[in-house]
Amino acid sequence: MALLRHGRVGSCHRVFSETGFGECAARDVIVTLRSFLEDQTSPTPHREDVGIRLRPDDDPALLANNLDAVSLIEVEFPKYTDGRGYSIAQLLRRRYGYSGELRAVGQILRDQLLLMKRSGFDAVAFDHPDTEGVYAEAVGELSEVYQAAADGSISIFLRRRTDLSPGRLT
Amino acid sequence: MSSERPKLGPDIPKAITGWNSRTGRVIYLTADRNWSESLSEACVMTGDEAQEALRFASTDQVRVSDPYFMQVTQDGLISGRETLRETIRARGPTNHPMFGKQGGDL
Amino acid sequence: MYRYDEFDEGLVRQRARQFRGQVERRLAGELPEEHFKPLRLQNGVYLQLHAYMLRVAIPYGQLDGAKLRGLAEIADRYDKRYGHFTTRQNIQFNWIRLEDMPEVLDRLADFGMHAIQTSGNCIRNVTSDPFAGAGADEVEDPRPWCEIIRQWSTFHPEFSHLPRKFKIAVSGGGHDRAAIRVHDIGLDLKRNSEGEIGFEVICGGGLGRTPHVGVTVREWISKPDLLSYLEAIMRVYNRHGRRDNKYKARIKILVNELGEAGFRKLVEEEFAAQHESEKVVLPQTEINRIEAYFAPPVFDAALPTSEIFDAARKTDKSLDRWARHNVRPHKIPGYASILVSLKPLGAPPGDATSDQMRAIADIADRYAGGDIRVAHEQDLVLTHVRLDDVPSVFAALQAAGLATANGGLITDIIACPGLDYCNLANARSISVANSIQEAFSDPNLEDLIGRLHLNISGCINACGHHHVGHIGILGVDKKGEEFYQVLFGGRADERAAIGEIAGPGLRHEDIAPALKRVVERYLVLRSSPEETFIDTLERLGQAPFREALYGAS
């Protein structure tokens, strides 16, 4: 499975661990929300470089106070039609101010990539013979947006103001 | 709401029908694994042969969308509880004599 | 009406291009049907019994002459010279080839039209009152807010894969002619105690297999807060709505499972938790810009009555009868709104031929300032017509076969396409509608009966709103045979109620005679000619009508 960061093929050596950190260094694994929260209340919590995988029914609010320890959050899309991950991403980025890597994993199809980018994902696990090309094409399909979102785009509602004309913005 | 069709036992004679992916027109699987717009050319099958044909049909995505079993007689005439539905699919809407295949629109 | 600017138009064109790519990938075998289906649905493309169907958006039912002519052109070039207007104020074309779809969308874009979000698990076409801007009872014209909601909900990145479809309706605060209480969200323009205009927010209504009347989540929300409040509702739904069972996935189920108070609490908490930076920013200049498009036309200072019209009514009985049912009051004296019935005897309810579309477009341009609306009753409305012009409009409609005088009467039936077209249907709807129309075709009888809403759906999905008809009819399948259940007592207005099933289903051919008995019973039981069917039913309960329904059989 290819990993794209900001549209470029990258790699990640971390492995997902259902059972928590075990003997591993934080930066080598990705743990569940539950393992992470348990670890945070343990005597020797991992305070840096933690990777977490959120299931769609996980509540990102539980992370709000410990996000400094986290450098990677994977959000799982068990099925491409399950849209909960988009809300999780918006919350993490816009409400809780998460600025680390936000990665979409699971069943991800080309035609969701734009939504993911807009919702604040900067990385996706996505396979295609021409990953980078397809990504660039897909996220470029609609160039204006009616809503502000986690990607920082400026909404058409605002763009229409004469003082924010396209020329001034770009 | 159900686009799922009733289950048909292995011994019930059946044809495979679906929609031409390109045009949306109703089509039937023929004996030579092609698709025909004419029900009279549909291949009537039972048992494993039918299952195998449906597996084939489900992979033949460029030509057909959503293939499924429809009940027919040995002679390939529409029968069973979905007779009205399949008759409407084969002929056209009952409220307009010229729409659909009944109007000679092919 | 609203005109797309460079932003709106640019997006419509890009969307058409995006969909072209999706279709090409589907037809090249790169995209399996399973993955293509949600994509085509989000662009209004269904696979029906005979062909692909395209549902074109008519945001809040607003058309003008040019758009209606554009739709007629699509019907001529790519379909069979007709289209079907729906209860959600859209239009459906039943015979379009998938391979032609990209071209159709490009052409629609030329008229400022599209099929964006007319199906799929996203926020659908926003609907409204077909008399918006003309009704004397409205607090304010709801259309600017419909347009604002249309824009905000279009390609919303967070709400494009909801648990299920999502329908929003907005009413201007008078009588509810937009059925807002049976929508996922219904908004009603209303003043608060300080006199400021905002919205009552109703949530959790819906029809389908478990019908619900919505509950008020917020008595009043200000205009600047509206979109942020909608985002709060949508997020609660997106995160907590059920995804394990598509029959339980609508927001009405969530509202019901959490209880009204529990649901409200989640929404209010989410709304309160929004940071300033998360709020939807809608500058007042932008509101003003959009509102300006809906400024009322310049009305002549006409007399409140029209001698021309009054004289014509006296001499022409058919005009007089049509005027009684199809000419509606207007807030400006000397004007009227005209209901163009798409329910002639013996035709599919809601269908219009391309010639009729062009005729209506011409009439609207000549007499109604080009303002045409689609009503959720599947009729069209010419919103602003001078009373002096009504006789000419009538004559022109008559010439086009569009002067059926049955607005609001028993033959003005709402019906879904049913088993003649629909892949999900259990039974036919059109032919039942036609048999009922036939049974009540005597104009004297219809006049005697007065207002009666009869709605038909061909299956439990309730596209024909059978739950909220004064009389509802639901097609069911009984061992391969079409049967029809009858419901009594539904209504879609501000006193919205879900009809109750009367008893066992009836055969196709028994429906019309059974309804005749029901209506005859009503005529005997009503306390005065002014007491409508629904009033009598509410006064006496179902029993006498149920008895009549099953009476002679």
Ligand code: HEM
């Ligand atoms: C022709 C193809 C159509 C298909 C496949 C279709 C499918 C559906 C389905 C599956 C539902 C149930 C949704 C649910 O309960 O979650 C539904 C509801 C509905 N549809 Fe359709 N429909 C079609 C045509 C129409 C037409 C022609 C109209 C208007 C006349 C329409 C208007 C509605 C409305 C108003 C509802 C009820 C909304 C609610 O449940 O609250 N649909 N449709």
Ligand code: SF4
């Ligand atoms: S109510 Fe049923 S039969 Fe009618 S259009 Fe909807 S899904 Fe089809």
